[in-house]
Amino acid sequence: MAELSRRDFMKAAVYFIGGLVGVSVGLPSIAYLIDPALDGATKEAWIPIGKLADMTEINRPYPFSFTRVQVNGWERTATSHGGFVIRKSEDPNDLLIINSRCTHLACTVNWVEDERVFACPCHDASFDAQGAVLDGPPPRPLDRYAEFRVSEAGVLEIFYKEG
Amino acid sequence: MWKKIFAWLEERLGLNDLQKSLLERPEPKGNWWNTLGSASLFLFILQGFTGIFLTVYYTPSPDHAYDSVQYIMSGVAFGWLVRGIHHWGATLMVIVVFIHMLRVFATASFKYPRELTWIIGVGLLVATLGMGFTGYLLPWNQRAYWATTVGTQIAGTVPLIGEFILKTLRGGPDLSALTLQRFFAGHIWMLPLVLAGLIGAHLYLIIRHGESHWPKKED
Incomplete structure (x- = not known):
């Protein structure tokens, strides 16, 4: 395996952490938007x-x-x-x-x-x-x-x- | 295949040049204090997104404001998260913007040729505080109501034109539905527009002049 340069490591780390943050905020945001449509309780x-x-x-x-x-x-x-x-x-x-x-x-x-x-x-x-x-x-x-x-x-x- | 598409786009958009001048521009030796401007920009974008999401449920009317915020907090999935980020992001943004200003002052980065960047930065600080002030009223709870009562009262102590300022801020002599509505308009339309414009100018100047180097002993 080729040596991972400091710059490439930083790049990968930024993408990884950024993706993690994006998903952990993005998915709840979608749930937040569609929540009223999911209220299927019939009274x-x-x-x-x-x-x-x-x-x-x-x-x-x-x-x-x-x-x-x-x-x-x-x-x-x-x-x-x-x-x-x-x-x-x-x-x-x-x-x-x-x-x-x-x-x-x-x-x-x-x-x-x-x-x-x-x-x-x-x-x-x-x-x-x-x-x-x-x-x-x-x-x-x-x-x-x-x-x-x-x-x-x-x-x-x-x-x-x-x- | 992707290379071809990318080459076609690149030939027309010139994104590589943009990336070189925006993101790969030379920097003086790295220092964590120099990241506070980017942190402020990130927080501004974060506040923009969470703010837009909040308006999906929030209603700026004395009849509904409080109840709609309660509903966001306990009725909607992840409403607590969206509002939580917006709430704490607001506090954090004021702190980060302020420390950013202190750093620029401490490293004397406001000197020639960056005086305009500094002046625009002052506008950004004031607009950020304005966002905090207008946003504070929107939950329409006791704390919001009385904080705005006091805040607008203070604005009213300006000599001669004080009463006019107070009435303009409140939309009349008293805190009312008009106050809530105009604070909302200011919070989601006017101030963000001002902020976005000033940020654009601020960034242009930073890219044009590059970042100042950390002062040495001789400086």
Whole structure:
């Protein structure tokens, strides 16, 4: 092996140490930048929406609403959600729970008792009592809260999953 | 293959000449005290990079400044590292720049033909201190708030135009959202621009005149 000159040694040492410093700062910097994109935690919860004993009539939509708080960075944002509970029979488990968020552009639909439809005020869409599209631009029926349970105290709870 | 590409580029860019005049220029006998200028330059670049990274999350508003800094420190991966480097780098930069000035003074390197290099260096020192002063307010915590209150108050003691200076610095008679915003603008745009310009001139003069030799007994 050829003799390593002092100058070449210094050069190699500078490149080596410089590279080490660069990597040990560069890699964390990338992690720092992409960190918010890596937060994959989905938030889910059972949300109480009312006593089942208060929803006695069959085939009548009972409105409910709840608020979820999201934390993005240091900022907390509250978002309102809502929907309707419809009893299809006397059976306490025979429920249809509809999300009142219009599937077109996320406006909130209202129940119109006279016509027995859910009407969206934004683009004149209407859905039938089961949530199926009757008229207007929505691409699919109203979403449903498929998972629900009734607690021991008789409170109806729905399973909510964020995202 | 690489040689061909390199030769093609070299013919057009002349990087070899640049390297010879910038990095392989003759130096007087090496001395560690002579490296402080390069150390200052390195710290400036480091502060630039970490500062740019901090602005990804930092928000210069009284409502969000404190919370966004807390978020950088505990919410973001390696946020503590980026801010830590910026925080300690700032302190180190003031120290290094100051010792650099002392060395130039002690070795009388400011004499002919390097007077302009020295004068520009004074501007660099002032701008560096300005970076420290404006950056100190940005976390918007109690220490930052009161340090700036006192600092701007001191600026306000200048005879005749004191009140005008104080109001200009604060963007009004009191410390407010305007103060935070203008300190931020000064910290990330104006002062760095001034520093970069002065550094360019400083480096040009150093390359033009070469470094002064260490004074001997006869000097």
